[in-house]
Amino acid sequence: MTGQFDGKVVFISGAARGQGRSHAVRxxxxxxxxxxxxxCGQLDSVAYPMATREDLDETVNLVEKTGRSIIAEQVDVxxxxxLREVVGRGVAEFGRLDFVLANAGIFPAxxxxxxxISSFVDAIDVNLKGVYFTIEAALPALLSHGEGGAIVITSSAAGFKSVSSTFDTMSHGAAGYTAAKHGVIGVMRHYAASLAEKNIRVNSVHPGGVATPMIINEAMGSLVGDQPAFGEAQQPKLSMPPMEPSEVTDAIVYFCGHSGRHLTGVALPMDGGLTLK
Ligand SMILES: NC(=O)c1ccc[n+]([C@@H]2O[C@H](COP(=O)([O-])OP(=O)(O)OC[C@H]3O[C@@H](n4cnc5c(N)ncnc54)[C@H](O)[C@@H]3O)[C@@H](O)[C@H]2O)c1
Known part of the structure:
Protein backbone atom coordinates (compact mmCIF):
# COMPACT_ATOMS: atom_id res chain seq x y z
CA MET A 1 0.00 0.00 0.00
CA THR A 2 1.36 3.45 -0.80
CA GLY A 3 1.00 6.33 1.60
CA GLN A 4 1.15 10.05 1.02
CA PHE A 5 4.45 10.29 2.95
CA ASP A 6 6.29 7.41 1.24
CA GLY A 7 10.03 8.12 1.18
CA LYS A 8 9.66 11.01 3.64
CA VAL A 9 11.11 11.42 7.13
CA VAL A 10 9.52 13.17 10.11
CA PHE A 11 11.18 14.47 13.30
CA ILE A 12 8.85 14.56 16.32
CA SER A 13 9.50 15.89 19.84
CA GLY A 14 7.52 14.52 22.78
CA ALA A 15 6.84 11.28 20.91
CA ALA A 16 6.71 8.87 23.88
CA ARG A 17 2.94 9.10 24.37
CA GLY A 18 -0.16 11.23 23.84
CA GLN A 19 -0.32 13.37 20.71
CA GLY A 20 3.34 12.83 19.78
CA ARG A 21 2.88 9.07 19.68
CA SER A 22 -0.28 9.42 17.62
CA HIS A 23 1.59 11.60 15.08
CA ALA A 24 4.50 9.10 14.92
CA VAL A 25 2.24 6.15 14.21
CA ARG A 26 0.08 7.98 11.64
CA CYS A 40 11.24 10.32 29.39
CA GLY A 41 11.70 11.88 32.79
CA GLN A 42 10.04 13.99 35.44
CA LEU A 43 10.37 17.75 36.03
CA ASP A 44 9.76 19.05 39.57
CA SER A 45 7.40 21.73 38.28
CA VAL A 46 5.10 19.13 36.70
CA ALA A 47 2.53 17.67 39.09
CA TYR A 48 1.38 14.77 36.89
CA PRO A 49 3.47 11.75 35.87
CA MET A 50 5.43 12.49 32.72
CA ALA A 51 6.35 9.91 30.07
CA THR A 52 8.83 7.09 30.67
CA ARG A 53 11.35 5.18 28.54
CA GLU A 54 8.77 2.35 28.41
CA ASP A 55 6.30 4.77 26.81
CA LEU A 56 8.86 5.69 24.15
CA ASP A 57 9.59 1.98 23.58
CA GLU A 58 5.88 1.43 22.97
CA THR A 59 5.92 4.19 20.33
CA VAL A 60 8.84 2.37 18.69
CA ASN A 61 6.88 -0.86 18.79
CA LEU A 62 3.76 0.71 17.23
CA VAL A 63 5.74 2.46 14.48
CA GLU A 64 7.65 -0.72 13.63
CA LYS A 65 4.35 -2.61 13.36
CA THR A 66 3.49 -0.37 10.41
CA GLY A 67 6.63 -1.59 8.63
CA ARG A 68 8.43 1.75 8.86
CA SER A 69 11.64 2.50 10.77
CA ILE A 70 12.16 4.70 13.79
CA ILE A 71 15.06 6.11 15.76
CA ALA A 72 13.92 7.04 19.26
CA GLU A 73 16.11 8.73 21.84
CA GLN A 74 15.81 10.28 25.26
CA VAL A 75 16.46 13.96 24.66
CA ASP A 76 15.46 17.10 26.53
CA VAL A 77 14.23 19.74 24.06
CA LEU A 83 18.77 17.59 19.48
CA ARG A 84 21.28 18.28 16.71
CA GLU A 85 23.06 15.02 17.45
CA VAL A 86 19.90 12.95 17.16
CA VAL A 87 18.69 14.71 14.02
CA GLY A 88 22.14 14.02 12.55
CA ARG A 89 21.87 10.36 13.47
CA GLY A 90 18.41 10.12 11.98
CA VAL A 91 19.37 11.81 8.75
CA ALA A 92 22.48 9.60 8.45
CA GLU A 93 20.18 6.58 8.80
CA PHE A 94 17.18 7.67 6.73
CA GLY A 95 18.90 9.97 4.24
CA ARG A 96 16.79 13.11 4.57
CA LEU A 97 14.28 15.13 6.62
CA ASP A 98 10.95 16.52 5.40
CA PHE A 99 8.76 17.34 8.39
CA VAL A 100 9.29 18.69 11.89
CA LEU A 101 6.58 18.40 14.54
CA ALA A 102 7.49 20.49 17.59
CA ASN A 103 5.04 18.84 19.95
CA ALA A 104 6.79 18.31 23.31
CA GLY A 105 5.30 20.30 26.14
CA ILE A 106 4.51 20.49 29.83
CA PHE A 107 1.54 21.91 31.73
CA PRO A 108 2.97 23.17 35.05
CA ALA A 109 -0.27 25.00 35.88
CA ILE A 117 8.50 30.67 40.15
CA SER A 118 10.32 27.71 38.56
CA SER A 119 6.98 26.68 36.99
CA PHE A 120 7.07 29.86 34.92
CA VAL A 121 10.70 29.28 33.96
CA ASP A 122 10.17 25.61 33.01
CA ALA A 123 7.08 26.42 30.94
CA ILE A 124 9.04 28.99 28.94
CA ASP A 125 12.12 26.75 28.66
CA VAL A 126 10.29 23.65 27.44
CA ASN A 127 7.28 25.08 25.60
CA LEU A 128 8.91 28.09 23.92
CA LYS A 129 12.70 27.71 23.91
CA GLY A 130 12.34 23.95 23.34
CA VAL A 131 10.18 24.55 20.25
CA TYR A 132 12.75 26.96 18.83
CA PHE A 133 15.61 24.54 19.56
CA THR A 134 13.70 21.64 17.98
CA ILE A 135 13.18 23.54 14.74
CA GLU A 136 16.69 25.07 14.66
CA ALA A 137 18.29 21.67 15.22
CA ALA A 138 16.37 20.25 12.27
CA LEU A 139 16.61 23.20 9.89
CA PRO A 140 19.93 22.41 8.16
CA ALA A 141 18.62 18.94 7.26
CA LEU A 142 15.28 20.34 6.05
CA LEU A 143 17.07 22.84 3.83
CA SER A 144 19.74 20.50 2.51
CA HIS A 145 17.76 18.69 -0.22
CA GLY A 146 16.14 21.83 -1.61
CA GLU A 147 12.73 20.16 -1.97
CA GLY A 148 11.01 22.11 0.80
CA GLY A 149 9.10 20.65 3.71
CA ALA A 150 6.70 21.44 6.50
CA ILE A 151 6.92 22.35 10.18
CA VAL A 152 3.99 22.18 12.58
CA ILE A 153 4.18 23.60 16.10
CA THR A 154 1.74 22.36 18.72
CA SER A 155 0.61 25.40 20.62
CA SER A 156 -2.76 25.42 22.43
CA ALA A 157 -5.97 27.38 22.83
CA ALA A 158 -3.73 29.01 25.47
CA GLY A 159 -1.88 30.54 22.53
CA PHE A 160 -4.91 32.83 22.11
CA LYS A 161 -6.36 33.03 25.60
CA SER A 162 -5.06 32.81 29.17
CA VAL A 163 -5.56 29.51 30.97
CA SER A 164 -6.37 31.47 34.10
CA SER A 165 -9.24 33.90 33.84
CA THR A 166 -9.80 34.97 37.45
CA PHE A 167 -7.61 36.40 40.22
CA ASP A 168 -7.98 33.19 42.25
CA THR A 169 -6.72 30.95 39.44
CA MET A 170 -3.53 32.91 38.77
CA SER A 171 -0.25 31.00 39.13
CA HIS A 172 3.30 31.19 37.79
CA GLY A 173 2.70 27.94 35.90
CA ALA A 174 -0.48 29.26 34.24
CA ALA A 175 1.33 32.48 33.28
CA GLY A 176 4.28 30.55 31.84
CA TYR A 177 2.08 28.16 29.87
CA THR A 178 -0.01 30.99 28.43
CA ALA A 179 3.06 33.09 27.59
CA ALA A 180 4.92 30.20 25.95
CA LYS A 181 1.92 29.09 23.88
CA HIS A 182 1.40 32.70 22.71
CA GLY A 183 5.15 32.94 22.07
CA VAL A 184 5.30 30.00 19.68
CA ILE A 185 2.90 31.85 17.37
CA GLY A 186 5.73 34.35 16.99
CA VAL A 187 8.18 31.53 16.33
CA MET A 188 5.79 30.10 13.75
CA ARG A 189 5.40 33.45 11.96
CA HIS A 190 9.16 34.06 12.07
CA TYR A 191 9.82 30.80 10.26
CA ALA A 192 6.78 30.96 7.97
CA ALA A 193 7.84 34.34 6.64
CA SER A 194 11.52 33.54 6.37
CA LEU A 195 11.33 30.01 4.99
CA ALA A 196 8.63 30.52 2.36
CA GLU A 197 11.26 31.18 -0.31
CA LYS A 198 12.71 27.75 0.53
CA ASN A 199 9.26 26.18 0.09
CA ILE A 200 9.15 25.22 3.75
CA ARG A 201 5.69 25.81 5.19
CA VAL A 202 5.19 26.53 8.88
CA ASN A 203 1.91 26.39 10.77
CA SER A 204 0.64 25.88 14.32
CA VAL A 205 -2.23 23.90 15.83
CA HIS A 206 -4.10 25.17 18.89
CA PRO A 207 -6.10 22.41 20.56
CA GLY A 208 -8.36 22.89 23.55
CA GLY A 209 -8.61 19.78 25.75
CA VAL A 210 -7.05 16.64 24.28
CA ALA A 211 -7.52 13.31 26.04
CA THR A 212 -3.92 12.62 27.10
CA PRO A 213 -2.20 12.15 30.48
CA MET A 214 -1.42 15.88 30.46
CA ILE A 215 -5.01 16.68 31.43
CA ILE A 216 -6.37 13.31 32.51
CA ASN A 217 -4.63 13.06 35.86
CA GLU A 218 -5.18 13.47 39.58
CA ALA A 219 -3.58 16.92 39.89
CA MET A 220 -5.85 18.36 37.18
CA GLY A 221 -8.87 16.63 38.76
CA SER A 222 -8.23 18.19 42.15
CA LEU A 223 -7.54 21.65 40.72
CA VAL A 224 -10.82 21.62 38.84
CA GLY A 225 -12.55 20.29 41.98
CA ASP A 226 -11.06 23.04 44.16
CA GLN A 227 -11.40 25.84 41.63
CA PRO A 228 -14.41 25.30 39.38
CA ALA A 229 -13.60 28.64 37.68
CA PHE A 230 -10.41 27.10 36.31
CA GLY A 231 -12.33 24.17 34.79
CA GLU A 232 -15.06 26.48 33.51
CA ALA A 233 -12.46 28.61 31.68
CA GLN A 234 -11.27 25.52 29.76
CA GLN A 235 -14.78 24.47 28.61
CA PRO A 236 -15.45 24.68 24.87
CA LYS A 237 -18.66 26.22 23.55
CA LEU A 238 -19.45 23.03 21.65
CA SER A 239 -20.65 20.43 24.12
CA MET A 240 -18.27 17.66 23.15
CA PRO A 241 -15.78 15.50 25.06
CA PRO A 242 -12.06 16.34 24.81
CA MET A 243 -10.52 15.66 21.41
CA GLU A 244 -8.64 12.45 20.78
CA PRO A 245 -4.93 12.79 19.89
CA SER A 246 -5.73 11.33 16.47
CA GLU A 247 -7.91 14.37 15.68
CA VAL A 248 -4.92 16.67 16.19
CA THR A 249 -2.89 14.29 14.04
CA ASP A 250 -5.52 14.65 11.27
CA ALA A 251 -4.88 18.41 11.15
CA ILE A 252 -1.11 17.99 11.17
CA VAL A 253 -1.26 15.44 8.34
CA TYR A 254 -3.41 17.92 6.43
CA PHE A 255 -0.83 20.69 6.94
CA CYS A 256 2.10 18.48 5.92
CA GLY A 257 0.47 16.76 2.96
CA HIS A 258 -0.47 17.85 -0.56
CA SER A 259 -3.73 19.12 0.98
CA GLY A 260 -1.82 21.83 2.83
CA ARG A 261 0.46 22.92 0.02
CA HIS A 262 -0.90 26.48 -0.04
CA LEU A 263 -0.92 26.87 3.73
CA THR A 264 1.75 28.67 5.69
CA GLY A 265 1.60 31.07 8.63
CA VAL A 266 -1.71 29.59 9.81
CA ALA A 267 -2.51 29.36 13.54
CA LEU A 268 -5.38 26.86 13.61
CA PRO A 269 -7.76 26.88 16.61
CA MET A 270 -9.09 23.38 17.33
CA ASP A 271 -10.94 24.13 20.53
CA GLY A 272 -14.69 23.74 20.06
CA GLY A 273 -15.12 27.49 20.26
CA LEU A 274 -13.27 27.93 23.57
CA THR A 275 -11.43 30.98 22.30
CA LEU A 276 -14.72 32.56 21.15
CA LYS A 277 -15.79 32.90 24.80
N1 LIG B 1 -3.64 17.58 26.30
C1 LIG B 1 -4.17 18.79 26.12
O1 LIG B 1 -5.29 19.06 26.57
C2 LIG B 1 -3.44 19.82 25.32
C3 LIG B 1 -4.14 20.94 24.89
C4 LIG B 1 -3.50 21.92 24.11
C5 LIG B 1 -2.17 21.75 23.78
N2 LIG B 1 -1.50 20.66 24.24
C6 LIG B 1 -0.09 20.54 23.84
O2 LIG B 1 0.06 19.35 23.09
C7 LIG B 1 1.41 18.90 23.17
C8 LIG B 1 1.44 17.42 23.45
O3 LIG B 1 0.93 17.17 24.75
P1 LIG B 1 0.07 15.88 25.12
O4 LIG B 1 -1.33 16.32 25.29
O5 LIG B 1 0.34 14.77 24.18
O6 LIG B 1 0.63 15.57 26.61
P2 LIG B 1 1.64 14.43 27.13
O7 LIG B 1 2.06 14.89 28.48
O8 LIG B 1 0.99 13.10 27.01
O9 LIG B 1 2.85 14.48 26.09
C9 LIG B 1 3.85 15.45 26.12
C10 LIG B 1 5.17 14.75 25.84
O10 LIG B 1 6.22 15.73 25.83
C11 LIG B 1 7.32 15.18 26.53
N3 LIG B 1 8.18 16.23 27.07
C12 LIG B 1 7.89 17.11 28.05
N4 LIG B 1 8.94 17.89 28.33
C13 LIG B 1 9.92 17.51 27.47
C14 LIG B 1 11.25 17.94 27.27
N5 LIG B 1 11.81 18.92 28.03
N6 LIG B 1 11.98 17.35 26.30
C15 LIG B 1 11.45 16.34 25.56
N7 LIG B 1 10.20 15.87 25.72
C16 LIG B 1 9.45 16.45 26.67
C17 LIG B 1 6.68 14.37 27.64
O11 LIG B 1 7.60 13.44 28.20
C18 LIG B 1 5.51 13.74 26.93
O12 LIG B 1 5.82 12.49 26.35
C19 LIG B 1 2.07 19.77 24.25
O13 LIG B 1 2.83 20.79 23.65
C20 LIG B 1 0.89 20.38 24.98
O14 LIG B 1 1.20 21.60 25.62
C21 LIG B 1 -2.10 19.70 24.99
Whole structure:
Protein backbone atom coordinates (compact mmCIF):
# COMPACT_ATOMS: atom_id res chain seq x y z
CA MET A 1 0.00 0.00 0.00
CA THR A 2 1.36 3.45 -0.80
CA GLY A 3 1.00 6.33 1.60
CA GLN A 4 1.15 10.05 1.02
CA PHE A 5 4.45 10.29 2.95
CA ASP A 6 6.29 7.41 1.24
CA GLY A 7 10.03 8.12 1.18
CA LYS A 8 9.66 11.01 3.64
CA VAL A 9 11.11 11.42 7.13
CA VAL A 10 9.52 13.17 10.11
CA PHE A 11 11.18 14.47 13.30
CA ILE A 12 8.85 14.56 16.32
CA SER A 13 9.50 15.89 19.84
CA GLY A 14 7.52 14.52 22.78
CA ALA A 15 6.84 11.28 20.91
CA ALA A 16 6.71 8.87 23.88
CA ARG A 17 2.94 9.10 24.37
CA GLY A 18 -0.16 11.23 23.84
CA GLN A 19 -0.32 13.37 20.71
CA GLY A 20 3.34 12.83 19.78
CA ARG A 21 2.88 9.07 19.68
CA SER A 22 -0.28 9.42 17.62
CA HIS A 23 1.59 11.60 15.08
CA ALA A 24 4.50 9.10 14.92
CA VAL A 25 2.24 6.15 14.21
CA ARG A 26 0.08 7.98 11.64
CA UNK A 27 3.05 9.41 9.75
CA UNK A 28 4.54 5.90 9.66
CA UNK A 29 1.22 4.50 8.39
CA UNK A 30 1.46 7.11 5.64
CA UNK A 31 4.93 5.83 4.73
CA UNK A 32 7.33 8.09 6.67
CA UNK A 33 10.30 6.98 8.74
CA UNK A 34 10.41 8.61 12.16
CA UNK A 35 13.04 10.36 14.26
CA UNK A 36 11.51 10.57 17.75
CA UNK A 37 12.72 12.29 20.90
CA UNK A 38 11.29 12.54 24.39
CA UNK A 39 12.56 13.54 27.81
CA CYS A 40 11.24 10.32 29.39
CA GLY A 41 11.70 11.88 32.79
CA GLN A 42 10.04 13.99 35.44
CA LEU A 43 10.37 17.75 36.03
CA ASP A 44 9.76 19.05 39.57
CA SER A 45 7.40 21.73 38.28
CA VAL A 46 5.10 19.13 36.70
CA ALA A 47 2.53 17.67 39.09
CA TYR A 48 1.38 14.77 36.89
CA PRO A 49 3.47 11.75 35.87
CA MET A 50 5.43 12.49 32.72
CA ALA A 51 6.35 9.91 30.07
CA THR A 52 8.83 7.09 30.67
CA ARG A 53 11.35 5.18 28.54
CA GLU A 54 8.77 2.35 28.41
CA ASP A 55 6.30 4.77 26.81
CA LEU A 56 8.86 5.69 24.15
CA ASP A 57 9.59 1.98 23.58
CA GLU A 58 5.88 1.43 22.97
CA THR A 59 5.92 4.19 20.33
CA VAL A 60 8.84 2.37 18.69
CA ASN A 61 6.88 -0.86 18.79
CA LEU A 62 3.76 0.71 17.23
CA VAL A 63 5.74 2.46 14.48
CA GLU A 64 7.65 -0.72 13.63
CA LYS A 65 4.35 -2.61 13.36
CA THR A 66 3.49 -0.37 10.41
CA GLY A 67 6.63 -1.59 8.63
CA ARG A 68 8.43 1.75 8.86
CA SER A 69 11.64 2.50 10.77
CA ILE A 70 12.16 4.70 13.79
CA ILE A 71 15.06 6.11 15.76
CA ALA A 72 13.92 7.04 19.26
CA GLU A 73 16.11 8.73 21.84
CA GLN A 74 15.81 10.28 25.26
CA VAL A 75 16.46 13.96 24.66
CA ASP A 76 15.46 17.10 26.53
CA VAL A 77 14.23 19.74 24.06
CA UNK A 78 16.12 22.30 26.17
CA UNK A 79 19.37 20.63 25.06
CA UNK A 80 20.19 22.02 21.62
CA UNK A 81 23.36 19.97 21.13
CA UNK A 82 21.59 16.68 21.84
CA LEU A 83 18.77 17.59 19.48
CA ARG A 84 21.28 18.28 16.71
CA GLU A 85 23.06 15.02 17.45
CA VAL A 86 19.90 12.95 17.16
CA VAL A 87 18.69 14.71 14.02
CA GLY A 88 22.14 14.02 12.55
CA ARG A 89 21.87 10.36 13.47
CA GLY A 90 18.41 10.12 11.98
CA VAL A 91 19.37 11.81 8.75
CA ALA A 92 22.48 9.60 8.45
CA GLU A 93 20.18 6.58 8.80
CA PHE A 94 17.18 7.67 6.73
CA GLY A 95 18.90 9.97 4.24
CA ARG A 96 16.79 13.11 4.57
CA LEU A 97 14.28 15.13 6.62
CA ASP A 98 10.95 16.52 5.40
CA PHE A 99 8.76 17.34 8.39
CA VAL A 100 9.29 18.69 11.89
CA LEU A 101 6.58 18.40 14.54
CA ALA A 102 7.49 20.49 17.59
CA ASN A 103 5.04 18.84 19.95
CA ALA A 104 6.79 18.31 23.31
CA GLY A 105 5.30 20.30 26.14
CA ILE A 106 4.51 20.49 29.83
CA PHE A 107 1.54 21.91 31.73
CA PRO A 108 2.97 23.17 35.05
CA ALA A 109 -0.27 25.00 35.88
CA UNK A 110 -1.60 22.30 38.24
CA UNK A 111 -0.42 21.07 41.64
CA UNK A 112 1.07 23.16 44.47
CA UNK A 113 4.28 23.71 42.48
CA UNK A 114 2.34 26.00 40.14
CA UNK A 115 2.99 28.76 42.70
CA UNK A 116 6.75 28.25 42.49
CA ILE A 117 8.50 30.67 40.15
CA SER A 118 10.32 27.71 38.56
CA SER A 119 6.98 26.68 36.99
CA PHE A 120 7.07 29.86 34.92
CA VAL A 121 10.70 29.28 33.96
CA ASP A 122 10.17 25.61 33.01
CA ALA A 123 7.08 26.42 30.94
CA ILE A 124 9.04 28.99 28.94
CA ASP A 125 12.12 26.75 28.66
CA VAL A 126 10.29 23.65 27.44
CA ASN A 127 7.28 25.08 25.60
CA LEU A 128 8.91 28.09 23.92
CA LYS A 129 12.70 27.71 23.91
CA GLY A 130 12.34 23.95 23.34
CA VAL A 131 10.18 24.55 20.25
CA TYR A 132 12.75 26.96 18.83
CA PHE A 133 15.61 24.54 19.56
CA THR A 134 13.70 21.64 17.98
CA ILE A 135 13.18 23.54 14.74
CA GLU A 136 16.69 25.07 14.66
CA ALA A 137 18.29 21.67 15.22
CA ALA A 138 16.37 20.25 12.27
CA LEU A 139 16.61 23.20 9.89
CA PRO A 140 19.93 22.41 8.16
CA ALA A 141 18.62 18.94 7.26
CA LEU A 142 15.28 20.34 6.05
CA LEU A 143 17.07 22.84 3.83
CA SER A 144 19.74 20.50 2.51
CA HIS A 145 17.76 18.69 -0.22
CA GLY A 146 16.14 21.83 -1.61
CA GLU A 147 12.73 20.16 -1.97
CA GLY A 148 11.01 22.11 0.80
CA GLY A 149 9.10 20.65 3.71
CA ALA A 150 6.70 21.44 6.50
CA ILE A 151 6.92 22.35 10.18
CA VAL A 152 3.99 22.18 12.58
CA ILE A 153 4.18 23.60 16.10
CA THR A 154 1.74 22.36 18.72
CA SER A 155 0.61 25.40 20.62
CA SER A 156 -2.76 25.42 22.43
CA ALA A 157 -5.97 27.38 22.83
CA ALA A 158 -3.73 29.01 25.47
CA GLY A 159 -1.88 30.54 22.53
CA PHE A 160 -4.91 32.83 22.11
CA LYS A 161 -6.36 33.03 25.60
CA SER A 162 -5.06 32.81 29.17
CA VAL A 163 -5.56 29.51 30.97
CA SER A 164 -6.37 31.47 34.10
CA SER A 165 -9.24 33.90 33.84
CA THR A 166 -9.80 34.97 37.45
CA PHE A 167 -7.61 36.40 40.22
CA ASP A 168 -7.98 33.19 42.25
CA THR A 169 -6.72 30.95 39.44
CA MET A 170 -3.53 32.91 38.77
CA SER A 171 -0.25 31.00 39.13
CA HIS A 172 3.30 31.19 37.79
CA GLY A 173 2.70 27.94 35.90
CA ALA A 174 -0.48 29.26 34.24
CA ALA A 175 1.33 32.48 33.28
CA GLY A 176 4.28 30.55 31.84
CA TYR A 177 2.08 28.16 29.87
CA THR A 178 -0.01 30.99 28.43
CA ALA A 179 3.06 33.09 27.59
CA ALA A 180 4.92 30.20 25.95
CA LYS A 181 1.92 29.09 23.88
CA HIS A 182 1.40 32.70 22.71
CA GLY A 183 5.15 32.94 22.07
CA VAL A 184 5.30 30.00 19.68
CA ILE A 185 2.90 31.85 17.37
CA GLY A 186 5.73 34.35 16.99
CA VAL A 187 8.18 31.53 16.33
CA MET A 188 5.79 30.10 13.75
CA ARG A 189 5.40 33.45 11.96
CA HIS A 190 9.16 34.06 12.07
CA TYR A 191 9.82 30.80 10.26
CA ALA A 192 6.78 30.96 7.97
CA ALA A 193 7.84 34.34 6.64
CA SER A 194 11.52 33.54 6.37
CA LEU A 195 11.33 30.01 4.99
CA ALA A 196 8.63 30.52 2.36
CA GLU A 197 11.26 31.18 -0.31
CA LYS A 198 12.71 27.75 0.53
CA ASN A 199 9.26 26.18 0.09
CA ILE A 200 9.15 25.22 3.75
CA ARG A 201 5.69 25.81 5.19
CA VAL A 202 5.19 26.53 8.88
CA ASN A 203 1.91 26.39 10.77
CA SER A 204 0.64 25.88 14.32
CA VAL A 205 -2.23 23.90 15.83
CA HIS A 206 -4.10 25.17 18.89
CA PRO A 207 -6.10 22.41 20.56
CA GLY A 208 -8.36 22.89 23.55
CA GLY A 209 -8.61 19.78 25.75
CA VAL A 210 -7.05 16.64 24.28
CA ALA A 211 -7.52 13.31 26.04
CA THR A 212 -3.92 12.62 27.10
CA PRO A 213 -2.20 12.15 30.48
CA MET A 214 -1.42 15.88 30.46
CA ILE A 215 -5.01 16.68 31.43
CA ILE A 216 -6.37 13.31 32.51
CA ASN A 217 -4.63 13.06 35.86
CA GLU A 218 -5.18 13.47 39.58
CA ALA A 219 -3.58 16.92 39.89
CA MET A 220 -5.85 18.36 37.18
CA GLY A 221 -8.87 16.63 38.76
CA SER A 222 -8.23 18.19 42.15
CA LEU A 223 -7.54 21.65 40.72
CA VAL A 224 -10.82 21.62 38.84
CA GLY A 225 -12.55 20.29 41.98
CA ASP A 226 -11.06 23.04 44.16
CA GLN A 227 -11.40 25.84 41.63
CA PRO A 228 -14.41 25.30 39.38
CA ALA A 229 -13.60 28.64 37.68
CA PHE A 230 -10.41 27.10 36.31
CA GLY A 231 -12.33 24.17 34.79
CA GLU A 232 -15.06 26.48 33.51
CA ALA A 233 -12.46 28.61 31.68
CA GLN A 234 -11.27 25.52 29.76
CA GLN A 235 -14.78 24.47 28.61
CA PRO A 236 -15.45 24.68 24.87
CA LYS A 237 -18.66 26.22 23.55
CA LEU A 238 -19.45 23.03 21.65
CA SER A 239 -20.65 20.43 24.12
CA MET A 240 -18.27 17.66 23.15
CA PRO A 241 -15.78 15.50 25.06
CA PRO A 242 -12.06 16.34 24.81
CA MET A 243 -10.52 15.66 21.41
CA GLU A 244 -8.64 12.45 20.78
CA PRO A 245 -4.93 12.79 19.89
CA SER A 246 -5.73 11.33 16.47
CA GLU A 247 -7.91 14.37 15.68
CA VAL A 248 -4.92 16.67 16.19
CA THR A 249 -2.89 14.29 14.04
CA ASP A 250 -5.52 14.65 11.27
CA ALA A 251 -4.88 18.41 11.15
CA ILE A 252 -1.11 17.99 11.17
CA VAL A 253 -1.26 15.44 8.34
CA TYR A 254 -3.41 17.92 6.43
CA PHE A 255 -0.83 20.69 6.94
CA CYS A 256 2.10 18.48 5.92
CA GLY A 257 0.47 16.76 2.96
CA HIS A 258 -0.47 17.85 -0.56
CA SER A 259 -3.73 19.12 0.98
CA GLY A 260 -1.82 21.83 2.83
CA ARG A 261 0.46 22.92 0.02
CA HIS A 262 -0.90 26.48 -0.04
CA LEU A 263 -0.92 26.87 3.73
CA THR A 264 1.75 28.67 5.69
CA GLY A 265 1.60 31.07 8.63
CA VAL A 266 -1.71 29.59 9.81
CA ALA A 267 -2.51 29.36 13.54
CA LEU A 268 -5.38 26.86 13.61
CA PRO A 269 -7.76 26.88 16.61
CA MET A 270 -9.09 23.38 17.33
CA ASP A 271 -10.94 24.13 20.53
CA GLY A 272 -14.69 23.74 20.06
CA GLY A 273 -15.12 27.49 20.26
CA LEU A 274 -13.27 27.93 23.57
CA THR A 275 -11.43 30.98 22.30
CA LEU A 276 -14.72 32.56 21.15
CA LYS A 277 -15.79 32.90 24.80
N1 LIG B 1 -3.64 17.58 26.30
C1 LIG B 1 -4.17 18.79 26.12
O1 LIG B 1 -5.29 19.06 26.57
C2 LIG B 1 -3.44 19.82 25.32
C3 LIG B 1 -4.14 20.94 24.89
C4 LIG B 1 -3.50 21.92 24.11
C5 LIG B 1 -2.17 21.75 23.78
N2 LIG B 1 -1.50 20.66 24.24
C6 LIG B 1 -0.09 20.54 23.84
O2 LIG B 1 0.06 19.35 23.09
C7 LIG B 1 1.41 18.90 23.17
C8 LIG B 1 1.44 17.42 23.45
O3 LIG B 1 0.93 17.17 24.75
P1 LIG B 1 0.07 15.88 25.12
O4 LIG B 1 -1.33 16.32 25.29
O5 LIG B 1 0.34 14.77 24.18
O6 LIG B 1 0.63 15.57 26.61
P2 LIG B 1 1.64 14.43 27.13
O7 LIG B 1 2.06 14.89 28.48
O8 LIG B 1 0.99 13.10 27.01
O9 LIG B 1 2.85 14.48 26.09
C9 LIG B 1 3.85 15.45 26.12
C10 LIG B 1 5.17 14.75 25.84
O10 LIG B 1 6.22 15.73 25.83
C11 LIG B 1 7.32 15.18 26.53
N3 LIG B 1 8.18 16.23 27.07
C12 LIG B 1 7.89 17.11 28.05
N4 LIG B 1 8.94 17.89 28.33
C13 LIG B 1 9.92 17.51 27.47
C14 LIG B 1 11.25 17.94 27.27
N5 LIG B 1 11.81 18.92 28.03
N6 LIG B 1 11.98 17.35 26.30
C15 LIG B 1 11.45 16.34 25.56
N7 LIG B 1 10.20 15.87 25.72
C16 LIG B 1 9.45 16.45 26.67
C17 LIG B 1 6.68 14.37 27.64
O11 LIG B 1 7.60 13.44 28.20
C18 LIG B 1 5.51 13.74 26.93
O12 LIG B 1 5.82 12.49 26.35
C19 LIG B 1 2.07 19.77 24.25
O13 LIG B 1 2.83 20.79 23.65
C20 LIG B 1 0.89 20.38 24.98
O14 LIG B 1 1.20 21.60 25.62
C21 LIG B 1 -2.10 19.70 24.99
Missing amino acids: FAEEGADVIAVDL RDFDR VGPQRFD
